[in-house]
Amino acid sequence: MCGESGHILANCTEILGVNPGGGRQMKDIKTEADHYIYLSPPRKILNMILFDTRTTVGSVTNWAILGLILIVVSAAMLNTIDAYYQQWGDAINRFETWVLYGFAVEYVLRVYAARNRWHYIRSFNGMVDLVTILPLIIVGDAFVIVRLLRLARVIRVAISFPVVRSLFASLKGSIRLLMGVLGTIALISVMVGNIIYILEPQTYSNAFEGVWWSVVTMSTVGYGDFVPQTAAGKVLATGLIMSGICMFAMVTAVISVKVGRMINNSSNCKACRHSLSPDYLYCPHCAHAQQQALPGAIADDDA
Numbered sequence: 001m002c003g004e005s006g007h008i009l010a011n012c013t014e015i016l017g018v019n020p021g022g023g024r025q026m027k028d029i030k031t032e033a034d035h036y037i038y039l040s041p042p043r044k045i046l047n048m049i050l051f052d053t054r055t056t057v058g059s060v061t062n063w064a065i066l067g068l069i070l071i072v073v074s075a076a077m078l079n080t081i082d083a084y085y086q087q088w089g090d091a092i093n094r095f096e097t098w099v100l101y102g103f104a105v106e107y108v109l110r111v112y113a114a115r116n117r118w119h120y121i122r123s124f125n126g127m128v129d130l131v132t133i134l135p136l137i138i139v140g141d142a143f144v145i146v147r148l149l150r151l152a153r154v155i156r157v158a159i160s161f162p163v164v165r166s167l168f169a170s171l172k173g174s175i176r177l178l179m180g181v182l183g184t185i186a187l188i189s190v191m192v193g194n195i196i197y198i199l200e201p202q203t204y205s206n207a208f209e210g211v212w213w214s215v216v217t218m219s220t221v222g223y224g225d226f227v228p229q230t231a232a233g234k235v236l237a238t239g240l241i242m243s244g245i246c247m248f249a250m251v252t253a254v255i256s257v258k259v260g261r262m263i264n265n266s267s268n269c270k271a272c273r274h275s276l277s278p279d280y281l282y283c284p285h286c287a288h289a290q291q292q293a294l295p296g297a298i299a300d301d302d303a
Helices: 005-014 040-051 057-076 082-113 115-120 122-135 144-150 150-159 163-169 171-200 207-218 231-264
Strands: none
Touching: 040 057, 040 082, 057 082, 057 150, 057 231, 082 122, 115 122, 122 150, 150 163, 171 207, 207 231
């Protein structure tokens, strides 16, 4: 049907988002008009309040939740001091419980209001929101896991900032490389840790202490809790330090390159929508003038 005339073909390609030249146009930059498409009125209102930080009410709501999380985290830290715990411990615990109930209601509303509920549930933010309310399900304050789950609120504070989210998003393409480098560091640490234990059993009581010393030495931290005493151990430590400098430099280089690309490709061409640096006067892909390049798009959690 699309081949009956050039006019119909143009309309079809515009609707489907397909470039006649072979490429697919960028449709991920959403406008105010299509952000709430296909949502019922109640979901539209809740989506604006909970997800859309471009609106005043959405921005105020998310900043208020962020402030509440900071208050709860600060109160939980104060509760670890004996003087404050004896005086305010019960009140702080009740306050945390009520805030947890509030977070549970917020999570249910976010799932209901999301444009793509399954996408939000599986997203990193959705996982963090779910982990935040898990202490309500796990009974007992003495469990270590309950206290660890409370730290998820700190993660939620961090990912609330677009810069942090963009940083983690920029590292997605280098996960395999980073895991390879870190895996190599782990293998070297295990191997050298066992060797130093064989060479100096009087200094290292077991192989795990040798691995700990190996990791500390490779990272060039050098706590000084374990120090080689023999000449062979010192030679091994020297080689470990040199290899550690090289290996950790690779990790730093990978992260630096990705962050640099994130900073330099923070805009989009007005014509072809390719990512480019805001300093470019012309797009290197289509040669279009870039005096007013579009800001880069950040994927929504409920997209």
